[in-house]
Amino acid sequence: MKTCAIVGINWGDEGKGRVVDLLTADYDIVIRYQGGGNAGHTVINDKGKFALHLLPSGIFHEGVVNILGNGVALDPENLWKEITEVVSKGVPVTPDNLKISDRASLLLPWHRDLDALEEQRLADRKYGSTKQGIAPFYSDKYQKKTVLAGELFHPEELREHLKELMEWKNLTLTRVYGSEPYTMEMLEKWMEDWCEPIRPYVCDTGRYLKAAKAEGKSIMFEAQLGSLRDLDYGIYPYTTSSNTLAAYAPIGSGFPGATIDEVIGVVKAYSTCVGEGPFVCEWFGEEADRLREAGFEYGAKTGRPRRVGPIDLVATRYGAEMQAATEIALTKLDVLSYLDRIPVCTRYLVQGKEVDRFPFPTLLEQAKPVYEYLDGWKCDISDVRRWEDLPEQAREYVTYLERAIGRPITYVSVGPERDSIIVRSADGK
Ligand code: GDP
Numbered sequence: 001m002k003t004c005a006i007v008g009i010n011w012g013d014e015g016k017g018r019v020v021d022l023l024t025a026d027y028d029i030v031i032r033y034q035g036g037g038n039a040g041h042t043v044i045n046d047k048g049k050f051a052l053h054l055l056p057s058g059i060f061h062e063g064v065v066n067i068l069g070n071g072v073a074l075d076p077e078n079l080w081k082e083i084t085e086v087v088s089k090g091v092p093v094t095p096d097n098l099k100i101s102d103r104a105s106l107l108l109p110w111h112r113d114l115d116a117l118e119e120q121r122l123a124d125r126k127y128g129s130t131k132q133g134i135a136p137f138y139s140d141k142y143q144k145k146t147v148l149a150g151e152l153f154h155p156e157e158l159r160e161h162l163k164e165l166m167e168w169k170n171l172t173l174t175r176v177y178g179s180e181p182y183t184m185e186m187l188e189k190w191m192e193d194w195c196e197p198i199r200p201y202v203c204d205t206g207r208y209l210k211a212a213k214a215e216g217k218s219i220m221f222e223a224q225l226g227s228l229r230d231l232d233y234g235i236y237p238y239t240t241s242s243n244t245l246a247a248y249a250p251i252g253s254g255f256p257g258a259t260i261d262e263v264i265g266v267v268k269a270y271s272t273c274v275g276e277g278p279f280v281c282e283w284f285g286e287e288a289d290r291l292r293e294a295g296f297e298y299g300a301k302t303g304r305p306r307r308v309g310p311i312d313l314v315a316t317r318y319g320a321e322m323q324a325a326t327e328i329a330l331t332k333l334d335v336l337s338y339l340d341r342i343p344v345c346t347r348y349l350v351q352g353k354e355v356d357r358f359p360f361p362t363l364l365e366q367a368k369p370v371y372e373y374l375d376g377w378k379c380d381i382s383d384v385r386r387w388e389d390l391p392e393q394a395r396e397y398v399t400y401l402e403r404a405i406g407r408p409i410t411y412v413s414v415g416p417e418r419d420s421i422i423v424r425s426a427d428g429k
Contacts (some may be wrong), residue, residue: 002027002218004262005246006329008226009319011273012244013299013306014266015331015413017041020057020222022411022418023264028217029065029209030058033252034242035224036073036107037082038132040299044416048089054079056222059098060091065212067205070103071242071252073137074149076194077109083198100198101205101254102150108162109190110169110182111136117177130275130302138241145169149202152195162187206254213255221249221260227319235361238277246323265325265407267316269333269397272306274299278364281309281345295335310343310371313404318358320405329411330398334382334420342397343371346404374400382415387424 006023008014021043024030037053044050045060052059054075056066068074083093111133119131140146145165151158163184170181212219223244228234230244243252250258270291273279283291288308291297297306320328336342347354348367359367377391384390390398390412402409412422 001213001216003221003258003260004219004264005221005223005249005260005323006264006266007223007246007323007325008229008244009265009267009316009323009325009328010226010271010312011228011279012225013272013274013297014226014268015329016223016266017043017052017057018331018413018416018418019264019266019329019411020220021045021060022421024058024061024064024220026218027058027064027220029067029212029219030056030222031067031069031219031249031253031255032056032072032222032224033069033249034071034244035240036132036134036137037075037078038073038130038134038224038240041224042416045418047091050086050089052086053082055082055086055093055098058220058222059086059093064097065208066098067209067253068098068100068104069205069253070101070105071248072101072104073107073134073141073242074100074104075107075133076198077190078132080194080197095200095203098201099203099205099208100149100201102148102153102202103206103254104149105137105141105146106149106195107133107137108140108146108165108169109186110173111140113173113179114177117173117179121177130299135241149198150204152199152202155191158191159184162191209253209255219253219255219258221246221253223249227322228315230322233322235277235364238275238361246325262327263323263325264327264329264410265320265323266329266331267311267320267401267405268331269311269336270295271309271312271315272297273308274302274304274306278361278367279307279309280315280348280364280367281312281369282307283309290338291335294338295332310345310369311401312345312369313401314345314348314356314358316401316405317356320407325407327408327410328402328405329413330401330409331413333394333398333412334380334414336397337377337379337381339376340378341373342376343373344400344404345369346372382420384414385419385422387412387422390422
């Protein structure tokens with residue numbers, strides 16, 4: 001059985017969706033194992049342009065089985081809307097090609113409200129949440145105060161369970177935030193509108209995976225966001241509320257005994273970050289606008305302009321180490337074609353000392369980037385498909401990053417389309 005994880009090395013939005021879409025043809029099963037609808041993978045293929053939030057990117061490949069594992073924040077409303085949209089563009093989504101773990105916890109209607117209410121309370125100290133309810137959801141999951149997808153098969157018990165949770169949650173909504181309480185009628189409607197439609201997809205995915213393993217099927221684990229947003233190892237508290245690392249994939253997918261053969265870490269040729277938190281290499285003003293426009297850096301979920309800057313090798317090395325990446329897919333190299341000289345951040349200046357290790361989160365706010373500069377190639381490379389056809393300066397940029405990260409860069413992406421890719425072997429040919 002072949003297993004592979006495709007993960008983000010930085011702050012997310014590295015282009016994982018595009019890499020998964022390219023490689024899924026080689027796999028039988030694609031599993032999303034953490035996170036929820038708070039980020040988006042953009043996939044462009046022969047069926048159109050899609051912003052996927054919860055559905056695994058393998059949904060576009062015939063014969064691939066897609067699984068939403070127990071580790072995800074399963075929002076029935078958003079999931080059903082996403083399924084409906086994808087189906088309307090001619091992509092089949094059936095219980096044969098989409099399976100939802102019966103052990104996935106459901107994101108409940110009040111999670112989104114609480115997310116918005118708390119960001120409002122924090123005002124100018126806000127975390128930059130996407131307000132999809134992810135943080136309240138995971139807090140409740142760990143407090144054991146949400147319901148499992150498998151409970152949809154037991155409506156009477158589910159009603160009782162929801163009533164208990166609602167009474168508890170109404171206390172917070174009304175007494176802490178002065179907001180409106182939920183009623184059982186509202187929850188009945190929520191169950192009917194959003195839970196009923198997804199119920200046919202819910203099953204014991206653990207059992208399915210065990211059988212798949214016995215048949216020697218290959219599995220790809222698809223992550224959301226990147227290393228620096230990992231709850232335990234990222235830039236806390238500006239992290240997400242789940243574990244974005246490959247090491248979590250076996251747990252969050254319903255396959256705790258799985259080992260991962262390959263971890264493909266996706267790195268963008270420059271840095272981007274959505275939301276709040278320290279971002280050492282941030283560019284501002286015209287310089288930033290130019291890069292943002294060249295790379296069209298606006299959030300897939302929120303449309304918010306992303307913060308942008310040159311590649312941060314201090315953060316990238318750390319991210320690759322945390323992911324235990326075995327190889328790197330470098331995306332959006334074509335975006336840098338307009339630059340005369342390309343800055344790369346090789347070290348940070350922290351409290352008067354140059355460091356090349358990623359500092360403790362508290363120190364990150366004071367870190368200043370130390371740059372080296374490489375020559376730009378100043379021509380369009382989006383049609384290049386072979387390594388040897390890239391301009392020398394572009395090859396030098398890639399090999400410089402490869403040496404700095406200490407892992408082979410085996411894919412170089414030069415455009416958003418499925419075939420805009422240069423495949424290299426691990427020895428750099
Ligand atoms: P993900 O969440 O990691 O999948 O990343 P996003 O989907 O948020 O961001 C990737 C964006 O860049 C999408 O709009 C892709 O279509 C686009 N993209 C991916 N790879 C390339 C590339 O090599 N060049 C260009 N120009 N765009 C790319």
